[in-house]
Amino acid sequence: MRAFLDSLAVLSFLGTVLLLFAFAAMLNMVRELQGKLLRAQAAAPAAPVVRSVDRFGSDDGLPTFVLVVSEHCSNCRDRAHRLAAVAGPGLSGHAVLLAPADRCAEWVADSQVLPVIDATLVGTVAVGATPTLVKYSANGTEEWRRVVGSDDDLDAFLAVDSSERLSA
Amino acid sequence: MCPSPLLVKGNPMQVRAPNGQRLTVDGNSQPFIGGWAYLIWAHGPTGGIRFQVVPAGSNELLPKQMGDWSRYTVREAQWNGGRMVSLEDPEIGTNMVWVGPHHEIATFFTGTGVPFEAFMDILAKFDIQDTPEGLTMLPRAGAGLTLGNLLAVNTIDQVCNVQVKPIAEALEAIPPSTGKKVPGGSMWRVDERDATGIVQTRSAFMVNDSTATTVVAARPDDARFINVVESISCRLS
Numbered sequence: 493m494r495a496f497l498d499s500l501a502v503l504s505f506l507g508t509v510l511l512l513f514a515f516a517a518m519l520n521m522v523r524e525l526q527g528k529l530l531r532a533q534a535a536a537p538a539a540p541v542v543r544s545v546d547r548f549g550s551d552d553g554l555p556t557f558v559l560v561v562s563e564h565c566s567n568c569r570d571r572a573h574r575l576a577a578v579a580g581p582g583l584s585g586h587a588v589l590l591a592p593a594d595r596c597a598e599w600v601a602d603s604q605v606l607p608v609i610d611a612t613l614v615g616t617v618a619v620g621a622t623p624t625l626v627k628y629s630a631n632g633t634e635e636w637r638r639v640v641g642s643d644d645d646l647d648a649f650l651a652v653d654s655s656e657r658l659s660a
Numbered sequence: 661m662c663p664s665p666l667l668v669k670g671n672p673m674q675v676r677a678p679n680g681q682r683l684t685v686d687g688n689s690q691p692f693i694g695g696w697a698y699l700i701w702a703h704g705p706t707g708g709i710r711f712q713v714v715p716a717g718s719n720e721l722l723p724k725q726m727g728d729w730s731r732y733t734v735r736e737a738q739w740n741g742g743r744m745v746s747l748e749d750p751e752i753g754t755n756m757v758w759v760g761p762h763h764e765i766a767t768f769f770t771g772t773g774v775p776f777e778a779f780m781d782i783l784a785k786f787d788i789q790d791t792p793e794g795l796t797m798l799p800r801a802g803a804g805l806t807l808g809n810l811l812a813v814n815t816i817d818q819v820c821n822v823q824v825k826p827i828a829e830a831l832e833a834i835p836p837s838t839g840k841k842v843p844g845g846s847m848w849r850v851d852e853r854d855a856t857g858i859v860q861t862r863s864a865f866m867v868n869d870s871t872a873t874t875v876v877a878a879r880p881d882d883a884r885f886i887n888v889v890e891s892i893s894c895r896l897s
Contacts, residue, residue, distance in 0.1 A: 565738045620780050621739040639776035641735020641746055 545617065547608075548588065549632030555585040556630075557650055559605075559640070560614060562622040563593040567641075571623045572596070574643045575650075576603035583650060585627075590614060625649050676794025677896070678713045678765075679807040683824065687843050687891040690884065692814045692822075695763070701809040702786075702799060708808075709782060712766045713795050719747065719757045719766050737776055740788070744779065748772050758783060760790035765797060819884045821876045824894045830872030833865070842866060844873060844893040851880070864889040870896045 548556045559575050561568035572589055576599070579587035587605045589596065592614045597607035617626065619637060625646065626637040640646045673685040673692070678700045685692075695715040701708045712719075723729045735746040743759040750772055756779040757766040765788070769778065785803040789796045799805035812824040839846030845868030852861040862880035866873050866889070873894045877885040 562738060567736045567738065620784075621737045621744060621776060623737060639737045639744075639780070641737050641776060642733070644733075645735060 543617070543634045544632050545613070545628060545634070546632045548628040550586055550630050553630045555635070556588055556628045557583075557585050558588045558590050558608075558617075558626045558628060559646075560590045560617055560619045560622060560624045560626060561596055561599075562614075563591065563596060565622055568596070568623045569599050571640050571643065571646055572599035572605070574646050576600040576605050578647065578650065579604035585650075590617065674793070676791070676796055677810055677812060678711070678795060678797050679810055680796045680798055681810070681826075681896045683812055684895045684897065685822075686893040686895075688816075688888065689891060690816045690819060690888060693817045694814070696794075697813045699809070699811040699813075700797075700807055702805045703808055704803070704805045709767055711797070713763055713797070714766070716759050716762055716764045719755060719759075719764060720745065723747070733772070735776070739776075739780060740783075742790075744776055746774065746776065746779075748774070758788075760788070760795060762790050762792050763795035765795065816884075816888060818878055819882060820878055820888055822888075822892070822894070823874045823876070824896070825872045826896055827867060827870055827872050830867065833872065834867055835865075839866070842890050844868060844889075845871075847889060868893070868895065 548558055550556055557575075559571060561572055568591075575587055575589065579600075580603075583604075589600045589605050589607045590613060591597065591607065591609055592611035594609050597609055600607055619626070619639075621639045623640045624637055625640050627635040627649075629635050638645075638649055640649065673683075673688070675683050675696055677683050677696075678698050683696070697715075697718070698711075698713040700711050700713065702711065720729075723732065731749055733746075733748040733750070735748070737744045739758065742761070742764075745757045745759060747755040747757065749755075753771055754769045754774040755766055756769060756774065756776075757764050758779070765783070767779070767782065785800055785805055786797040787800055797807075799807065809829060810826055813821065815821050835848050837848070839848045841847075844866040847864055847866040850863045850865055851859045852863075854860050859880040861876065862885070863874055863876040866875070871894045873892075875885070875889055875892070879885070
């Protein structure tokens with residue numbers, strides 16, 4: 493194991509050396525381009541096609557936050573637990589867990605989160621990665637979607653709207 | 661980390677590089693300590709992106725073992741049958757890793773709060789196949805990307821580090837003098853000395869019709885290093 497790590501360390505070192513010397517100019521260029529790419533993506537949200545799901549509309553004017561999860565995904569379970577913990581009066585919107593399998597509903601049992609078990613709808617919403625949070629406005633139109641990588645990210649996505657978050 | 665069946669001592673080792681080429685290492689009597697690690701660039705009309713392809717788990721294992729895991733903000737999601745992990749160092753930037761069943765792909769983004777979507781958009785431009793013999797990431801038709809600057813790295817414990825490049829990308833590094841004939845091609849010894857003339861780093865540079873290989877000695881006067889240099893042969897096909 494130690495030796496294997498040494499090998500990895502050598503690679504890291506090599507990477508550093510390459511960065512410092514051979515590719516310094518190119519790296520700067522890449523960084524600039526990646527920065528531009530990120531800014532461009534911030535300006536134009538990743539999912540340009542606005543989708544609409546009638547059942548995620550609401551009568552009270554509040555948006556609906558839909559956490560799309562897959563079954564064999566421990567992160568999905570952890571984020572679902574987090575959503576269950578924060579859903580309720582403190583959240584300015586409805587909370588839904590959209591999952592393909594019944595067992596996922598257990599992740600939000602005894603909470604204000606409405607489990608929707610519908611594999612077809614999961615396919616229709618068509619998120620690239622799970623867990624993804626999708627925000628629907630009151631008329632059931634998708635506002636934005638974001639891959640959720642941590643509880644902190646979930647909190648952040650639930651708390652502010654897309655434009656505020658991206659300009660922060 | 662289970663030992664790879666490809667590491668059997670003495671047998672030719674065949675692995676698949678990220679660009680789809682087959683890397684064959686022959687004549688090496690001392691085993692490598694793990695899988696190969698690759699650096700590769702994808703060049704497009706707007707610039708290049710650098711990728712690391714390494715055995716699955718490496719990008720998380722290294723900081724955990726080195727003790728600096730706690731400096732990272734870690735995010736994780738599922739994508740395309742593998743884990744997608746974001747390792748965000750607040751001072752340096754964000755390493756994004758897709759962990760497949762056997763290998764993983766990592767690339768670096770400047771800044772923090774990098775969305776997974778940025779990494780997914782990049783990976784979606786490649787047809788990624790991960791098998792025990794290697795991970796290939798070939799640009800999809802229409803992506804406008806070409807792979808280049810392949811570097812394959814491995815280590816023989818306590819003896820040397822082996823770095824293999826395609827010959828076409830190392831032509832300018834070939835010395836004008838005639839090298840010594842070895843199984844791996846033509847070989848030149850390179851000594852880097854300090855001010856007092858003592859060898860600090862000893863390496864061998866060898867070229868054949870498909871590769872340029874640098875073998876860096878762990879200790880300059882180790883006979884095992886000489887044995888490797890005079891027997892190993894690395895080819896890309």
